[in-house]
Amino acid sequence: MLSAATMGRVLVAFSTLAIALFFILVDPIPQDPAYHDFADTRRLLGIANFWNVMTNLPFLVVGIVGVVFVARDPSVVGDADLYWPWIAFFAGIALTAFGSGWFHLSPSNDSLAWDRLPMTLGFAGLFAVVVGEYLSPRAARLLLVPFLVAGAASVFYWQTTESAGSGDLRPYAVVQFLPVLLIPALLIFRRNASALTAAFWMLTLFYIAAKLFEHFDDAVFEALHVMSGHALKHVIAALSPVILILALHRRRLQPSSESRD
Numbered sequence: 001m002l003s004a005a006t007m008g009r010v011l012v013a014f015s016t017l018a019i020a021l022f023f024i025l026v027d028p029i030p031q032d033p034a035y036h037d038f039a040d041t042r043r044l045l046g047i048a049n050f051w052n053v054m055t056n057l058p059f060l061v062v063g064i065v066g067v068v069f070v071a072r073d074p075s076v077v078g079d080a081d082l083y084w085p086w087i088a089f090f091a092g093i094a095l096t097a098f099g100s101g102w103f104h105l106s107p108s109n110d111s112l113a114w115d116r117l118p119m120t121l122g123f124a125g126l127f128a129v130v131v132g133e134y135l136s137p138r139a140a141r142l143l144l145v146p147f148l149v150a151g152a153a154s155v156f157y158w159q160t161t162e163s164a165g166s167g168d169l170r171p172y173a174v175v176q177f178l179p180v181l182l183i184p185a186l187l188i189f190r191r192n193a194s195a196l197t198a199a200f201w202m203l204t205l206f207y208i209a210a211k212l213f214e215h216f217d218d219a220v221f222e223a224l225h226v227m228s229g230h231a232l233k234h235v236i237a238a239l240s241p242v243i244l245i246l247a248l249h250r251r252r253l254q255p256s257s258e259s260r261d
Contacts, residue, residue, distance in 0.1 A: 002189045004135045011182055018181070019174055030167035031158070036107035039221035040228035051231040052104040056097040058238035063094025066245055076252050081137035085128035085144050092122025093241050100234070109167075113159045120151025120175055127179040133194040134186040151175045180207070199247035206240035 002010070044050035067090045070077060077086045095118035103115035124147035132140025154171035161168045184204060191197050213220060213229040213236060220229030 001192055004190070004193070007186065007189055008135050008139070011185065014185075015178060015182065018178065022174065023170060026170060028161070028166060028168035029170055029173065031109055031112070031162055031169060036112075038104075038107070038228065038230055039218040040231060048106070049104045051227050052234070053101050055227070055231045055234035056101040056104070056238075058097075058235060059100065060094050060097035062238050062241050062245075063090050063092070063097070066090030066093060066241055069245055069248070073252075076248050078251070079132065079137035081141040082129060082132045085125050085132060085140050087125070088144060088148065089122055089125030089129055090241065092118050092120070092125055093238070095121060109159070109162050113155055116155045116158075116172065117152060120155060120172075121148060123175060123179060124148045124151045127183070130179075130183050130186055130200065133196055133200075134190040135193075180204075195251045196244070196247050199243050202243045203240050206236055206243070210237040210240070 038049065038052055040051055041049055042051070047053055067087060070083065070086045070090065074080065074083050077083055096115075099114045099116070099118040103111040105111075124144065128140045128144040128147055131143060150171075154175045158167060158169050158172050183200065187197055187200055187204075194200075210233045213233040215229070217229035217233075220232060221227070
């Protein structure tokens with residue numbers, strides 16, 4: 001297994017190279033107007049796009065449960081330096097309910113910014129948690145604020161460029177998808193550093209499933225006629241953090257000798 005220091009240097013080098021190549025080789029990415037065209041636009045109980053709005057409630061419930069779980073017993077996260085990364089992750093999950101709910105009530109680029117902003121909070125918290133679990137808790141604490149700033153800045157940059165008529169989603173794409181590449185690398189090469197490895201793999205699979213349901217929004221709605229793929233994406237994405245809550249609970253009951261060397 002690669003040492004934490006070696007793995008950290010590899011990830012920094014890979015990230016720097018990947019980001020540089022991405023901005024060199026990929027032209028600015030404007031927001032696709034078709035993104036706002038969802039399969040299920042039914043109004044129920046006076047609420048427009050009912051299921052796409054209401055399926056955000058699990059985000060609120062799970063996020064609050066996670067925040068309370070960690071806040072009531074900070075020792076559950078293992079190292080004190082990981083307290084705020086975990087809080088940021090679960091807080092981002094909870095706030096996504098409001099941002100995504102607002103967006104789906106009235107889909108537009110302006111409301112989409114409020115959808116994406118809390119998600120960057122969750123992404124930043126999760127990535128910091130993984131860094132802390134597999135490399136260094138201190139690094140996680142130090143990187144949390146830069147991760148949060150980078151996430152928020154990517155959304156504001158996109159919104160500003162979109163308003164100017166030359167939208168560019170590249171920074172937001174980096175914030176969302178670079179961790180998707182780096183986290184599996186940490187799970188593979190530092191797999192024995194944390195007892196949460198299986199839970200993180202399951203979270204990754206849930207994320208992939210959610211993106212597939214999102215992509216096949218229309219096809220799922222045509223097949224089920226009850227909910228669309230996008231609504232089910234919300235449910236899957238909202239329930240996935242429960243895996244980590246349960247994993248933290250199990251680790252507290254059955255402490256193991258973890259090493260980040």
